[in-house]
Amino acid sequence: MQPTGRVTIGDVARTAGVSVATVSKVINGRYGVAAATFSRVQEVIDQLGYESSLVARSLRSHRTNVIGILVAEFEPFSTELLKGTSRSVQGTGYELLAYSGGGRAGSDVGWERRYLSRLSGTLIDGAILVTPTVVDAQYGIPVVAVDPHTGPSGLPTIDSDNFSGAVTATRHLIDLGHRQIGFLGGRPDLESARLREGGYRHAMSTAGLAVDEDQVRIGGYRQVTAQEPARELLSLPERPTAVFAANDLTAIQTITVAGELGLRVPEDLSVIGFDNVPESALSVPALTTIAQPIQQMGVEAMGLLLDLINGVERDPHVRLPTALVERSSCRAL
Amino acid sequence: MQPTGRVTIGDVARTAGVSVATVSKVINGRYGVAAATFSRVQEVIDQLGYESSLVARSLRSHRTNVIGILVAEFEPFSTELLKGTSRSVQGTGYELLAYSGGGRAGSDVGWERRYLSRLSGTLIDGAILVTPTVVDAQYGIPVVAVDPHTGPSGLPTIDSDNFSGAVTATRHLIDLGHRQIGFLGGRPDLESARLREGGYRHAMSTAGLAVDEDQVRIGGYRQVTAQEPARELLSLPERPTAVFAANDLTAIQTITVAGELGLRVPEDLSVIGFDNVPESALSVPALTTIAQPIQQMGVEAMGLLLDLINGVERDPHVRLPTALVERSSCRAL
DNA sequence: CTGTTAGCGCTTTCAC
DNA sequence: GTGAAAGCGCTAACAG
Numbered sequence: 253m254q255p256t257g258r259v260t261i262g263d264v265a266r267t268a269g270v271s272v273a274t275v276s277k278v279i280n281g282r283y284g285v286a287a288a289t290f291s292r293v294q295e296v297i298d299q300l301g302y303e304s305s306l307v308a309r310s311l312r313s314h315r316t317n318v319i320g321i322l323v324a325e326f327e328p329f330s331t332e333l334l335k336g337t338s339r340s341v342q343g344t345g346y347e348l349l350a351y352s353g354g355g356r357a358g359s360d361v362g363w364e365r366r367y368l369s370r371l372s373g374t375l376i377d378g379a380i381l382v383t384p385t386v387v388d389a390q391y392g393i394p395v396v397a398v399d400p401h402t403g404p405s406g407l408p409t410i411d412s413d414n415f416s417g418a419v420t421a422t423r424h425l426i427d428l429g430h431r432q433i434g435f436l437g438g439r440p441d442l443e444s445a446r447l448r449e450g451g452y453r454h455a456m457s458t459a460g461l462a463v464d465e466d467q468v469r470i471g472g473y474r475q476v477t478a479q480e481p482a483r484e485l486l487s488l489p490e491r492p493t494a495v496f497a498a499n500d501l502t503a504i505q506t507i508t509v510a511g512e513l514g515l516r517v518p519e520d521l522s523v524i525g526f527d528n529v530p531e532s533a534l535s536v537p538a539l540t541t542i543a544q545p546i547q548q549m550g551v552e553a554m555g556l557l558l559d560l561i562n563g564v565e566r567d568p569h570v571r572l573p574t575a576l577v578e579r580s581s582c583r584a585l
Numbered sequence: 586m587q588p589t590g591r592v593t594i595g596d597v598a599r600t601a602g603v604s605v606a607t608v609s610k611v612i613n614g615r616y617g618v619a620a621a622t623f624s625r626v627q628e629v630i631d632q633l634g635y636e637s638s639l640v641a642r643s644l645r646s647h648r649t650n651v652i653g654i655l656v657a658e659f660e661p662f663s664t665e666l667l668k669g670t671s672r673s674v675q676g677t678g679y680e681l682l683a684y685s686g687g688g689r690a691g692s693d694v695g696w697e698r699r700y701l702s703r704l705s706g707t708l709i710d711g712a713i714l715v716t717p718t719v720v721d722a723q724y725g726i727p728v729v730a731v732d733p734h735t736g737p738s739g740l741p742t743i744d745s746d747n748f749s750g751a752v753t754a755t756r757h758l759i760d761l762g763h764r765q766i767g768f769l770g771g772r773p774d775l776e777s778a779r780l781r782e783g784g785y786r787h788a789m790s791t792a793g794l795a796v797d798e799d800q801v802r803i804g805g806y807r808q809v810t811a812q813e814p815a816r817e818l819l820s821l822p823e824r825p826t827a828v829f830a831a832n833d834l835t836a837i838q839t840i841t842v843a844g845e846l847g848l849r850v851p852e853d854l855s856v857i858g859f860d861n862v863p864e865s866a867l868s869v870p871a872l873t874t875i876a877q878p879i880q881q882m883g884v885e886a887m888g889l890l891l892d893l894i895n896g897v898e899r900d901p902h903v904r905l906p907t908a909l910v911e912r913s914s915c916r917a918l
Numbered sequence: 919c920t921g922t923t924a925g926c927g928c929t930t931t932c933a934c
Numbered sequence: 935g936t937g938a939a940a941g942c943g944c945t946a947a948c949a950g
Contacts, residue, residue: 314926
């Protein structure tokens with residue numbers, strides 16, 4: 253209508269001299285339209301560059317062929333996952349809609365429920381929740397959780413073996429001769445963080461090493477929240493010779509803080525992370541870490557969600573293995 | 586209504602014993618609601634866990650406080666950009682919606698117009714187009730293009746200095762003593778690709794080196810499309826001693842292909858890329874490349890778009906500098 | 919085969 | 935201060 257406004261189904265109908273219902277049928281390939289009418293309408297659509305509004309369509313039909321990926325923010329973990337889902341959605345006929353609030357993540361528990369409420373019932377046919385903190389029993393649409401930050405729930409879930417990974421990380425440091433091993437944890441309310449701390453403690457006690465509670469800090473998984481705890485950890489009179497940080501971001505922050513404190517990594521301090529996000533290879537020195545197959549987790553999440561949508565029966569829980577990736581941030585004592 | 590269905594404004598209204606109009610006013614903080622009514626409605630909202638549907642709301646009000654980021658697919662470049670936008674959207678009151686089709690990117694010219702049509706006018710208040718191939722004059726909402734694949738257009742644009750970067754890359758190889766320098770380009774229809782090729786040719790001729798057209802191939806910017814051309818390039822009788830690939834993904838592919846052909850990098854072949862995506866540090870050997878400040882481009886795009894939405898007058902074109910990042914994939918001859 | 923009608927969930931006049 | 939009613943762009947019966 254307006255020169256710059258978007259063209260609606262009404263514009264197409266008027267131009268083609270038919271009703272909007274007929275245009276709708278053409279768009280959706282419904283039966284009951286004469287071939288001549290069909291091609292005339294199609295022509296007008298092309299000519300006007302009409303594209304149906306996702307919003308209006310979904311409000312009405314509750315089917316959109318769009319999969320939602322809900323994340324707290326776009327950081328290395330969620331974007332890696334995105335790459336995996338993007339790859340595996342190809343050819344399925346679905347499109348991807350990644351949604352993230354603007355709020356400070358972490359402080360904002362319950363974001364997943366809010367986002368889902370805003371989008372579901374309309375707009376998306378299914379959702380992948382990335383590291384949700386709270387997972388309710390039922391949403392209106394099929395939902396898959398990736399690495400949920402809470403204990404076992406009814407939700408179909410993709411995660412990786414956090415406990416084993418943490419054991420591997422800690423044991424690696426022990427094998428290198430370290431005895432004073434600090435732990436920069438995630439958040440006590442998050443399942444993955446608890447499992448990683450559990451793995452750390454398990455490996456320590458298995459090796460007959462006592463955990464000095466002063467050397468266990470809460471890093472919060474984010475650079476900003478890890479700065480202070482890392483500084484405290486490295487300023488201890490009984491300074492640890494190695495630190496296992498619960499994720500790569502905080503491990504990298506630990507390296508930064510060490511530098512500020514005049515400590516060289518790995519000469520004065522060994523640091524190991526968890527996740528193996530691409531950034532871990534970029535740090536100086538390159539970070540030794542525990543790899544989660546993050547992109548693969550995205551692929552699995554997509555596969556599971558599609559199966560759910562299509563009513564395929566299958567195991568709703570996929571756990572992927574972790575592996576040690578040795579780079580340059582650890583050294584033997 | 587239904588036990589599992591999502592709760593609508595009607596449910597809230599019924600439960601609170603008011604009309605939907607009143608609930609709407611409460612939600613949007615409009616004037617003209619008694620304090621008592623306000624708090625009663627608010628209570629019901631909390632109790633029912635009601636969250637207004639983005640779709641229905643936007644269909645009606647044409648204002649959503651959501652910024653759209655439209656990408657062809659979630660690959661290293663677009664996800665890096667996402668990180669930057671995510672960071673800079675914090676505290677602005679906007680939320681982010683990244684949209685990507687399922688189709689094979691690259692083959693699908695014009696995706697940006699389609700996506701924008703589907704989302705604009707509703708759902709998003711403004712859009713950031715990542716490496717769009719076609720940029721029309723006018724869309725219904727403020728739009729910023731990042732690294733558009735087409736020549737100068739009327740669109741506000743963020744890009745980096747592709748030409749200078751390509752000159753730097755090529756000169757680096759020349760300085761290292763290389764004379765037979767192959768170029769694995771992007772796509773002829775993409776502006777950045779043309780500029781990078783232009784920079785390559787400029788640096789070559791400036792150094793008095795002739796470009797052997799056989800050593801210039803189209804790599805298409807993607808791993809799959811680069812495989813064959815890379816193989817051809819490295820199988821030439823007059824094999825280049827160095828290859829400048831137009832982006833990191835195809836540079837990494839070149840390294841892979843070299844390995845398959847029994848060539849060692851950098852001993853037998855030097856490779857330099859462009860972009861400095863995190864993946865470039867992960868390749869073996871780590872890739873020497875030209876860094877674009879991708880996350881910063883996201884930050885700038887967000888800032889420019891917000892200014893556009895708020896009617897702030899400013900220069901609608903931001904060009905960011907590139908820089909050489911030396912790692913291990915090049916050696917002196 | 920085609921058009922009319924009734925909403926989807928919400929916001930927004932405009933009466934009351 | 936509150937609610938009834940219209941309508942955003944579209945799809946889905948149902949008539950004609």
